[in-house]
Amino acid sequence: MRALLVVNPAATDTSARTRDVLIHALASDLKLETVTTEYRGHARDVARHAAAGGEVDLVVALGGDGTVNEVVNGLLHDGPAPGELPRLAVVPGGSTNVFARALGLPNDAVEATGALLDALHDGSERTVGLGLASGTPDTDDEGAPSRWFTFCAGLGFDAGVVGRVEQKRERGKKSTHPLYVRQLLRQWLGEGDRRHGAITLRRPAEDPVEGLVLSLVCNTSPWSYLGSRPLYATPGASFDTALDVLGLARLSTPALLRYGTQLLTSSPERGPHGKHALSLHDLTDFTLESQAPTPFQMDGDHLGLRTSVTFTGVRRALRVIV
Structure with missing residues (x-):
């Protein structure tokens, strides 16, 4: 089987030694080409080329959720075609690895590689649904008006937290769960009005829902993890259905404590x-929609500010080895 391994060398929890061991293990069973990413968007470009070339059967993403998101967007650049596109496999190397864990993969890179090789030997795969978001950026987003996401998107409070974490990481801080908790508290303290949100949800043939402070759009469940603890924001979300939404219209102190608990x-x-x-x-x-430019994130990647984002749930979008 012809396979392309896309490696993020900056992945939080994968050392150079571990990467070498994993590459050797995969190369023993696959006709493997390896690309190490060098810039933001590189994984997307490489996966797009693999999908267009028609010579690759499998693309393996070694990295965190951001790397997986880039690979998925590269594979689906011209839209879903599950029977024609290369299949996707994931080896978790980030701090949280929501997509890989939601698929049932081990959170350890070495164990996940073993599970991947077993799945390839057994021919085990599934076709998953994904989310697609479209909206005009209020800040530059690499010129891309539409983008796929694998497990979650958010407009409002949670995206503001993600943006704060990214700023800390750019200054050399390691992505850890305590870092997220600290930035969550700082984002909450900085909220101007915790009782009246500026976000409105609109659906065809339904009354709008106004006044949301937080809006999470989930493609699977759990929504995220705190260490080993799964967090279920939308328990009914699944790779086999379209999209689920959790909206909160209040983040006062009592509301934050209640919903946080x-x-x-x-x-x-x-x-x-x-x-x-x-x-x-x-x-x-x-x-x-938001009355003012509001932080927006997809798969834990802060994408700047938006006033409007349209979401589409696409069933059976991509084949994944599990």
């Missing part, structure tokens, strides 16, 4: 809920 104690059966919580399941088309 619910998230920490969430389960596959129950996520955050209450008077100011909105939960919607299996949405194919909808739009989030």
Whole structure:
């Protein structure tokens, strides 16, 4: 099998020694070409070329969720064609690795490589649904008006937290869960109005939902992890359905404590809920609008500010080795 391995050398939890071991293990079973990314967007460009060339059967992403997102966007540059495009495989190397863990893969890179090789021997794969977001950037986003995401997007509070974390990482801080918690608190303290949000959700043939402070769009569940603990923002979300939404219309101190506790104690059966919580399941088309430019993130990657983002849930978009 002809395979392309896309390696992010800056992945948080993968050392050079570990990468060498993994490359050797994969090369023993695959006709392997390896590309090490050198700039933001490089993984996307390499995967796009592999999809267009028609000579690669499998693209393996070794890195975190950002690397996986770039590879997926490269593979799907011309749209979904599950029977024609190379299959995707993931070896987790980031700090959280939500997509890989949601697929049921081990969170350890070496163990995940073993699971990948076993899946290839057994011919085990699944076709997953993905999310597509389109919107005119209020700041530069590499000129790309549309982008695929694998597990989550957000407009509002959570995207502001992601932006703060990225700023810290650019200054040399390591991506850790305590770092996220600190930036979450700082983002909350900086919120001007925690009781009246500026985000509106619009769906075809439905009344708009106004006044959201936070809006999470999920393609699978769990939404994220705190260490080994899964966090279920939208328990019903699945790779086999369209998109789920969690919206919060209030982030006052009592609301933050209530919803934060619910998230920490969430389960596959129950996520955050209450008077100011909105939960919607299996949405194919909808739009989030904001009265002012608002932070926007996809798969944990801060993409600047938006006033409007249109979402589409696309079932059976890509084949994945599991």
